[in-house]
Amino acid sequence: MAQKYIPREIERKWQQRWAADHMYEVKEDSSRPQLYALTMFPYTSGDLHIGHWYIMAPSDVYARFKRMQGYNVLHPMGFDAFGLPAENAAISHGIHPHEWTMKNVENMRRQLRSMGAVYDWNREVVTCLPEYYRWTQWFFLKFYRAGLAYRAKAAVNWCPRCQTVLANEQVVGEGSCDRCSAPVTKKALEQWFFRITKYAEELLDHSHLDWPERIKIMQRNWVGKSEGAEVSFLLEHEAVEQQEIRVFTTRPDTIFGVTFFLLAPEHPLVPQLTAPERKAEVDEYIAWCRQQTEYERLALGRERTGVFLGTYVVNPVSGEQVPVWITDYVLPTYGTGAVMAVPAHDERDFEFAGKFRLPVRTVIAPPGWSGEELAEAYTGSGTMVNSGSFSGLTSDQGYEAICALLEEKGWGKRTVIYRLRDWLISRQRYWGAPIPVVHCAECGIVPVPEKDLPVLLPPDAEFKPTGESPLKYSSSFVNTTCPYCSRPAQRETDTMDTFVCSSWYFLRYTNPETRDAPFDDARVKYWLPVDLYTGGAEHAVMHLLYARFFTKALRDMGLVGFDEPFTRLFNQGTIVYGGRKISKSRPNVIGPDEYVAESGADAVRGYLMFIGPWELGGEWNDSGLVGISRWLNRVWSLVTTDYVPSYRDAANTEDEKELLHMTHKTIKKVTEDLEKFRFNTMLASLMEFTNYLSKVREGRTVSDSLWREAISSFLLLFAPTAPHLTEELWARTGHPYSIHTQAWPEYNEGFAQEEEITLAIQVNGKLRDKVLVPASISEVQAKELALGRERVKTLIDGKKLSNVIYVPKRVVNIVLA
CATH class of the missing domain: 1.10.730.10 (Isoleucyl-tRNA Synthetase; Domain 1)
Known part of the structure; x- marks a missing residue:
C-alpha cells in the first residue's frame, strides 16, 4: 500500500476535487447551529507573505474543526483593495492602481487557494469594485441624511509624503504617518467627517464582548472619557465681544489655585487677546508651534514653552485676575482649547510656572503639610486650603460644593468630555470610493440620488499625489449637473478613507451577489453578528472602533438588529524573521510559494501552528x-x-x-x-x-x-x-x-481518564510520604515530584543527595550521603 508522499501532487489533486464538488460552498441551514468565523481581510499592496498565512492558517483550522463538530460555518475571504497602500505601490511601479490592485487580487487569491482553506469563493468581496463601493457610497448618503456625515473646515493631520489627510488614529509613534512613517504636520482644510463622537459613551461599553482586555483598554483610552466641570472665566477686553472663555477641568476643587490661564496657540481668540506690544513674539511662537507634531507637543520631559499675551481673564469664583498665556501643550482638539492652570496640583502647570516664575498656590493640602512651598505638584486628594469659605472641605466635598456654586451662579456646570474626535474620512487621493455629493452654486451641498450610484472613478485621471485630489483635474468627473436644479455643478473630489469600506464588509459576505441592497436582511439575521473575529491588535483604535461605530449607526437607522459587529475577538501574535516582524517595509519578507512548492501547504500550515502559542507568535526558521x-x-x-x-x-x-x-x-x-x-x-x-x-x-x-x-x-x-x-x-x-x-x-x-497509582516516597529506605499520581508518570516527573514534597524537603534540606532511585509505578527512594 505504501507509496512515496508527494505533497504537490496530492494537494493539487484534492484542491481540484474540492472545487469541482463545491465542497466549501456555504448555504444557510436552520437545522444546524451556525458559526460566523471571520479573519480580517488583507490589503492588496502585493503578494501574501508568511505573516498573512500566520493569521489565516490557524483560523482555517478552527473553522474546519467546527464544521466537523456539526456547525454550519461561514469563513469567507476577500480583499481590502482601496487606500494608500495599494495606491502608493501602484505609483512606485508606474501602473494604474486598478491594474495593480486586480493583478494582486488574482495572485493573492491563487496563494490563498494553495493554502487549502475552506473559503467559499462565491462570497468574495473586493472593495475597489463598483458593485461594492456603490454601497459604501450608499452608506455615506444614509449617514449624511442622519446627520452623521458633515463637512467642516478644520486643522487636520497632513502627511507631506503621501500628500493626504490622515485620521487621528492613523498618526502613530512619535507623530508619524502609519503608512510611510513621515512626520505628520497640521493643515487647515475643508473636510468630511463622520460623527463618531455621538457614540462615544456606547463605545466605552464592552460588557457583552468576549474581547482581549488590552483591546478594551486601548479603546477606552482612545475614547478618553473625563468627568468634571465646565467653568466660564470672565473676559473684560474692549476688542473682544465675547464675555467669557470656557474651560473644562476634572478638578473644580482646585479653582482657588488658578494663577494663570492657558490657550492653545490655534485658539480663535488669540489674535484678539494679544496686546500690540506682544504681537510679534506671539506670531513667531504660533508659527513655531505649527511645525511641531502633536506627539512632540505632548511628549513627556519636554521643556515647557509659551508666550504671555499681555491680557487677563477673571476667575469667577475667587474674583482674581489671572494672566493669559499660550503654550504648545494645550491642544485645540481637546476640551475647549483653554486650560485653567493650577501649578500646585498639575505637573505640567508646575513645570510651566517654574520656567516663567509664575505663582504657585497650594489649595489642596497633602498629608502632613504645614504650609511650606511644594517641591513638586501634588495631584492627589486632600483637604482644601487657601480656598475661602471652602477651606477645610475634603477634595470630594469641595468638588461637589464648587460645582453647586458654579451652577447656582451660572458660571459653569458639571459635564463630561471625551478625547475622541469625529472621524475624518476625506482623502486627497485617487484610489478610494468617491464621496457622493455635488457642490452647486445655487443649492449648496447636494447628495447624489441613490439611483445614480455608483459615482465611478474616472479611469483616465492622473492619480499621482499633488496635495490636492487628483479628481479635481478630471473634467469628465468634476463637471456635472445639480440633481436639484439641473444647473451646472461640480462633484466632490475627495475620496473616502479605506476604513469606511472595511467598516461594513462583514455584512456583505452574507450575500455579495445582492444587487438591490448592500446586504440581504434575512441572511444578515441568520449569520450576524460575527461569532469569532481574528486579526491583529494594531487595529484596536481604527478598524475595530470604526466597525463598532458603523454597526451602532446602522442599528439606529433600522438597518441591522444588533449592537456589536464582533462578539468574540482573538488577536494572534506576529511572525518575526531575523529578530524583526515580517513586513513589506523591511527586507525580511518570506513568501509562502517557494515553501509550498517544496514542502507542501500542509507542512507550512503545520509549522506555523507549531511555532509557538498563536497569541504570541514566534520566529520563523x-x-x-x-x-x-x-x-x-x-x-x-x-x-x-x-x-x-x-x-x-x-x-x-x-x-x-x-x-x-x-x-x-x-x-x-x-x-x-x-x-x-x-x-x-x-x-x-x-x-x-x-x-x-x-x-x-x-x-x-x-x-x-x-x-x-x-x-x-x-x-x-x-x-x-x-x-x-x-x-x-x-x-x-x-x-x-x-x-x-x-x-x-x-x-x-x-x-480518556488517566489510571492513577499510589507512589511511595522513601528517604534512605524509610517510607516518608505517599502521593496519588497518573500511572503514565515519567521517571523525571516522579523524581521532581518526590523532591518537591514539603514532608520530604524538611528531611533533606541542607543534606547531600547520594542518589534518587525510581522503581516504575511503585516507589521513589531518596538516598542521602
Missing part, C-alpha cells in the same frame, strides 16, 4: 519547517504501511486497553486545545500519539480493528491541520469521501 515535513512523511508511512497482528489466539488485553486510553486521551486533549486556539500543544499531542502508534505497530499486539480505529481517529483529529494529506490517507485506508464531511471524534471519559 527553515529548519523547523523541515522538522514538520519529516513528521508528515512519518505519518504517511505510519498509515500506509500494512498492519499485521503478531498474536495467534487473542490480542494483548493490557496493550489494547492502553491503546484505547491513548486514543481517547488524545481526542480529549486535541479537542480542548482547538477550542482554546492552543494549536502548538494540539500538534504536540498528535506527534506524541504518532510516536506511540509507531511503537504499537512494531509490537503488533493489538487487534487489526482497534488499530484501524486508532488510525481513523488520528486522521480525523489531524484533518483540520493537514487537509490534503489526511484526505489522501482517508481514501487510501478505505473510507468514503470526504474526511472533511465526517463527524469530529468524541472521547469516552472513562477511557
Whole structure:
C-alpha cells in the first residue's frame, strides 16, 4: 500500500476535487447551529507573505474543526483593495492602481487557494469594485441624511509624503504617518467627517464582548472619557465681544489655585487677546508651534514653552485676575482649547510656572503639610486650603460644593468630555470610493440620488499625489449637473478613507451577489453578528472602533438588529524573521510559494501552528519547517504501511486497553486545545500519539480493528491541520469521501481518564510520604515530584543527595550521603 508522499501532487489533486464538488460552498441551514468565523481581510499592496498565512492558517483550522463538530460555518475571504497602500505601490511601479490592485487580487487569491482553506469563493468581496463601493457610497448618503456625515473646515493631520489627510488614529509613534512613517504636520482644510463622537459613551461599553482586555483598554483610552466641570472665566477686553472663555477641568476643587490661564496657540481668540506690544513674539511662537507634531507637543520631559499675551481673564469664583498665556501643550482638539492652570496640583502647570516664575498656590493640602512651598505638584486628594469659605472641605466635598456654586451662579456646570474626535474620512487621493455629493452654486451641498450610484472613478485621471485630489483635474468627473436644479455643478473630489469600506464588509459576505441592497436582511439575521473575529491588535483604535461605530449607526437607522459587529475577538501574535516582524517595509519578507512548492501547504500550515502559542507568535526558521515535513512523511508511512497482528489466539488485553486510553486521551486533549486556539500543544499531542502508534505497530499486539480505529481517529483529529494529506490517507485506508464531511471524534471519559497509582516516597529506605499520581508518570516527573514534597524537603534540606532511585509505578527512594 505504501507509496512515496508527494505533497504537490496530492494537494493539487484534492484542491481540484474540492472545487469541482463545491465542497466549501456555504448555504444557510436552520437545522444546524451556525458559526460566523471571520479573519480580517488583507490589503492588496502585493503578494501574501508568511505573516498573512500566520493569521489565516490557524483560523482555517478552527473553522474546519467546527464544521466537523456539526456547525454550519461561514469563513469567507476577500480583499481590502482601496487606500494608500495599494495606491502608493501602484505609483512606485508606474501602473494604474486598478491594474495593480486586480493583478494582486488574482495572485493573492491563487496563494490563498494553495493554502487549502475552506473559503467559499462565491462570497468574495473586493472593495475597489463598483458593485461594492456603490454601497459604501450608499452608506455615506444614509449617514449624511442622519446627520452623521458633515463637512467642516478644520486643522487636520497632513502627511507631506503621501500628500493626504490622515485620521487621528492613523498618526502613530512619535507623530508619524502609519503608512510611510513621515512626520505628520497640521493643515487647515475643508473636510468630511463622520460623527463618531455621538457614540462615544456606547463605545466605552464592552460588557457583552468576549474581547482581549488590552483591546478594551486601548479603546477606552482612545475614547478618553473625563468627568468634571465646565467653568466660564470672565473676559473684560474692549476688542473682544465675547464675555467669557470656557474651560473644562476634572478638578473644580482646585479653582482657588488658578494663577494663570492657558490657550492653545490655534485658539480663535488669540489674535484678539494679544496686546500690540506682544504681537510679534506671539506670531513667531504660533508659527513655531505649527511645525511641531502633536506627539512632540505632548511628549513627556519636554521643556515647557509659551508666550504671555499681555491680557487677563477673571476667575469667577475667587474674583482674581489671572494672566493669559499660550503654550504648545494645550491642544485645540481637546476640551475647549483653554486650560485653567493650577501649578500646585498639575505637573505640567508646575513645570510651566517654574520656567516663567509664575505663582504657585497650594489649595489642596497633602498629608502632613504645614504650609511650606511644594517641591513638586501634588495631584492627589486632600483637604482644601487657601480656598475661602471652602477651606477645610475634603477634595470630594469641595468638588461637589464648587460645582453647586458654579451652577447656582451660572458660571459653569458639571459635564463630561471625551478625547475622541469625529472621524475624518476625506482623502486627497485617487484610489478610494468617491464621496457622493455635488457642490452647486445655487443649492449648496447636494447628495447624489441613490439611483445614480455608483459615482465611478474616472479611469483616465492622473492619480499621482499633488496635495490636492487628483479628481479635481478630471473634467469628465468634476463637471456635472445639480440633481436639484439641473444647473451646472461640480462633484466632490475627495475620496473616502479605506476604513469606511472595511467598516461594513462583514455584512456583505452574507450575500455579495445582492444587487438591490448592500446586504440581504434575512441572511444578515441568520449569520450576524460575527461569532469569532481574528486579526491583529494594531487595529484596536481604527478598524475595530470604526466597525463598532458603523454597526451602532446602522442599528439606529433600522438597518441591522444588533449592537456589536464582533462578539468574540482573538488577536494572534506576529511572525518575526531575523529578530524583526515580517513586513513589506523591511527586507525580511518570506513568501509562502517557494515553501509550498517544496514542502507542501500542509507542512507550512503545520509549522506555523507549531511555532509557538498563536497569541504570541514566534520566529520563523527553515529548519523547523523541515522538522514538520519529516513528521508528515512519518505519518504517511505510519498509515500506509500494512498492519499485521503478531498474536495467534487473542490480542494483548493490557496493550489494547492502553491503546484505547491513548486514543481517547488524545481526542480529549486535541479537542480542548482547538477550542482554546492552543494549536502548538494540539500538534504536540498528535506527534506524541504518532510516536506511540509507531511503537504499537512494531509490537503488533493489538487487534487489526482497534488499530484501524486508532488510525481513523488520528486522521480525523489531524484533518483540520493537514487537509490534503489526511484526505489522501482517508481514501487510501478505505473510507468514503470526504474526511472533511465526517463527524469530529468524541472521547469516552472513562477511557480518556488517566489510571492513577499510589507512589511511595522513601528517604534512605524509610517510607516518608505517599502521593496519588497518573500511572503514565515519567521517571523525571516522579523524581521532581518526590523532591518537591514539603514532608520530604524538611528531611533533606541542607543534606547531600547520594542518589534518587525510581522503581516504575511503585516507589521513589531518596538516598542521602
